[in-house]
Amino acid sequence: MKKEFVVVGLGRFGGSICRELVEQGADVLAIDQDPERVDEFASIATQAVVADTTDEQALVSLGIRNFEHVIVAIGEDIQSSILTTLILKELGVEKITVKAQNDYHAKVLQKIGADQVVHPERDMGIRIANNMISNNILDYLELSDEHSIMEIKANEMLAGHSILDLDIRARYGINIVAIKRGEDVVVSPMAEEPIHEGDILIIIGSDADILRFEKKALH
Amino acid sequence: MKKEFVVVGLGRFGGSICRELVEQGADVLAIDQDPERVDEFASIATQAVVADTTDEQALVSLGIRNFEHVIVAIGEDIQSSILTTLILKELGVEKITVKAQNDYHAKVLQKIGADQVVHPERDMGIRIANNMISNNILDYLELSDEHSIMEIKANEMLAGHSILDLDIRARYGINIVAIKRGEDVVVSPMAEEPIHEGDILIIIGSDADILRFEKKALH
Numbered sequence: 457m458k459k460e461f462v463v464v465g466l467g468r469f470g471g472s473i474c475r476e477l478v479e480q481g482a483d484v485l486a487i488d489q490d491p492e493r494v495d496e497f498a499s500i501a502t503q504a505v506v507a508d509t510t511d512e513q514a515l516v517s518l519g520i521r522n523f524e525h526v527i528v529a530i531g532e533d534i535q536s537s538i539l540t541t542l543i544l545k546e547l548g549v550e551k552i553t554v555k556a557q558n559d560y561h562a563k564v565l566q567k568i569g570a571d572q573v574v575h576p577e578r579d580m581g582i583r584i585a586n587n588m589i590s591n592n593i594l595d596y597l598e599l600s601d602e603h604s605i606m607e608i609k610a611n612e613m614l615a616g617h618s619i620l621d622l623d624i625r626a627r628y629g630i631n632i633v634a635i636k637r638g639e640d641v642v643v644s645p646m647a648e649e650p651i652h653e654g655d656i657l658i659i660i661g662s663d664a665d666i667l668r669f670e671k672k673a674l675h
Numbered sequence: 676m677k678k679e680f681v682v683v684g685l686g687r688f689g690g691s692i693c694r695e696l697v698e699q700g701a702d703v704l705a706i707d708q709d710p711e712r713v714d715e716f717a718s719i720a721t722q723a724v725v726a727d728t729t730d731e732q733a734l735v736s737l738g739i740r741n742f743e744h745v746i747v748a749i750g751e752d753i754q755s756s757i758l759t760t761l762i763l764k765e766l767g768v769e770k771i772t773v774k775a776q777n778d779y780h781a782k783v784l785q786k787i788g789a790d791q792v793v794h795p796e797r798d799m800g801i802r803i804a805n806n807m808i809s810n811n812i813l814d815y816l817e818l819s820d821e822h823s824i825m826e827i828k829a830n831e832m833l834a835g836h837s838i839l840d841l842d843i844r845a846r847y848g849i850n851i852v853a854i855k856r857g858e859d860v861v862v863s864p865m866a867e868e869p870i871h872e873g874d875i876l877i878i879i880g881s882d883a884d885i886l887r888f889e890k891k892a893l894h
């Protein structure tokens with residue numbers, strides 16, 4: 457069964473969600489009060505309609521409660537975001553995700569029953585800052601407060617050596633789970649695998665151990 | 676040596692970058708033309724000043740070219756974003772990262788020499804959409820077009836079995852690189868490790884294999 461979603465608010469954030477959901481094969485009802493934005497998504501979304509989602513009757517007519525998951529991507533107009541969420545909740549929508557502009561907005565959304573509150577600008581800011589801090593750390597997945605998986609660019613200090621050679625596990629307590637080489641990905645590389653300059657190492661470990669590796673092995 | 680950054684534009688995105696850079700121990704000069712925003716960051720950034728960054732003289736006085744990396748987080752006012760980037764480039768700033776509002780904006784920024792162009796709302800939209808598509812996939816790191824690392828919630832279908840038991844590697848071609856259990860992270864779990872309901876499995880493999888695992892093993 458295909459998943460059915462509703463995206464309210466077709467700005468950069470909501471618009472991107474709509475596009476990606478459709479690309480992944482989902483059915484999406486796209487809603488905005490601005491006819492120009494709706495026009496833009498007429499050929500992208502499964503269905504695109506002009507509606508003010510603070511109008512309960514409009515949402516009822518659209519059969520909103522038959523959808524599995526509604527995302528409210530109204531940003532600037534915090535009042536509309538809150539009112540829309542409240543109405544969706546009252547109409548019995550199963551899952552509601554809402555974009556928050558600030559902590560106060562987030563708190564209100566949680567109180568009125570939003571299932572998930574997201575802070576796209578804040579969270580992407582944190583990601584970008586972490587990428588800026590290290591020239592070698594390209595991307596990462598935070599596993600816990602203290603553990604991460606990181607993509608680290610191998611430089612000339614590592615090139616030519618094998619994993620065994622560098623004794624990474626014993627010396628730094630970290631594991632190489634994969635090596636990215638151009639478009640290829642070597643999963644669970646052998647200890648004898650030689651590291652080339654420009655390889656991207658996917659490593660797992662505690663943040664402290666990874667930092668130690670990054671500082672000692674790459675400089 | 677401490678890294679020195681400049682953040683221009685203290686909205687949600689730029690503000691978040693500033694906070695995270697400082698938290699990570701970096702020195703940050705925060706700039707905004709709005710005195711209220713600058714006030715808010717006076718106690719957060721290493722230094723916070725009111726300035727219009729489209730004014731070349733103002734940037735020269737701030738000694739902007741002594742900083743390693745400048746991020747331009749001006750969004751709405753595309754013209755100011757472009758002009759600021761152009762001036763920074765002409766003043767010889769080493770690395771410039773700029774937030775783009777749309778593809779046209781991004782293209783201009785690249786043409787005038789921005790080293791990195793970021794689309795926070797679009798990229799976070801893609802992340803959120805992927806999380807919405809699957810109830811089990813909590814987070815992920817894209818390794819290539821075809822390979823990913825994913826966080827998948829273990830359900831009652833997996834609970835009680837060991838990795839050996841489930842024969843995940845042979846049956847699905849994927850590897851479990853870690854298991855998150857509450858705040859604990861078990862890195863490179865043994866084949867005998869029993870999976871508990873609520874465990875979060877960190878798996879690596881091709882997108883197709885992961886999808887197959889997610890469809891077959893979890894439903």
Ligand SMILES: Nc1ncnc2c1ncn2[C@@H]1O[C@H](COP(=O)(O)OP(=O)(O)OP(=O)(O)O)[C@@H](O)[C@H]1O
Nearest residue numbers: 465466467468469488489490508509530531532536
């Ligand atoms: N009550 C409402 N009903 C329907 N759509 C609404 C309502 N209020 C706002 N919107 C729509 O929500 C969309 C997103 O609003 P916002 O002001 O956050 O735009 P934005 O700054 O372009 O968003 P982004 O930060 O994602 O780029 C707009 O297209 C706006 O028309």
Ligand SMILES: Nc1ncnc2c1ncn2[C@@H]1O[C@H](COP(=O)(O)OP(=O)(O)OP(=O)(O)O)[C@@H](O)[C@H]1O
Nearest residue numbers: 684685686687688707708709727728749750751755
């Ligand atoms: N020429 C300029 N010089 C200095 N600061 C500027 C200039 N132009 C805009 N800014 C500042 O850039 C900041 C970000 O602008 P934007 O309009 O994108 O705000 P925002 O919507 O709050 O951002 P976000 O999407 O990150 O939440 C604002 O605080 C604004 O005062």
Ligand SMILES: [Ca+2]
Nearest residue numbers: 600601602663
């Ligand atoms: Ca952390």
Ligand SMILES: [Ca+2]
Nearest residue numbers: 531532750751
């Ligand atoms: Ca905005």
Ligand SMILES: [Ca+2]
Nearest residue numbers: 531577750796
């Ligand atoms: Ca925004």
Ligand SMILES: [Ca+2]
Nearest residue numbers: 819820821882
């Ligand atoms: Ca992909």
